[in-house]
Amino acid sequence: MRLAVAEAERAALAGDVPVGALVLDGDGRVLATAHNERELTGDPTAHAEILAIRRAAESRPGWRLTGCTLLVTLEPCTMCAGAITQSRLDRVVYGARDEKAGAVGSLWDVVRDRRLNHRPEVITGVLEEACAAPLTAFFRTR
Secondary structure, three states: OHHHHHHHHHHHHHHOOOOEEEOOOOOOEEEEEEEEOOOOOOOOOOHHHHHHHHHHOOOOOOEEEEEEEEEEEEEOHHHHHHHHHHOOEEEEEEEEEOOOOOOOOOEEEEOOOOOOOOOOEOOOOOOOOHHHHHHHHHHHOO
16 A cells, blocks of 8 residues: 555646556556646546556556455545546555545445445455555645
């Protein structure tokens, strides 16, 4: 998670909301890292989770990320929760809750919806304070 926090800090330096993410393979090796790039690219889908999932998929044969874990500093939104489900990630680990837009337990719980065919394991609150600090500092200046 500390690598994800470092990615979040890179986003803040670029003027974007400080969210960082990474994807680990089943052996714990880093397949991909990313941070929010919406402001940089002008792409509303350039969330850290989406970028990390895309980059991880490029490193493997096929699109399925079975056996992989996504670590992200902020609870994923509905778009990212959908991508998590569609990419078949085994596990999602996040730090800070997002009471306004979280879709992995706070406002919604997309990834654990029993109507879907894939439901990853969810682990919350990992390094929560370290994950929330860059967000608090960023929004304090806005």
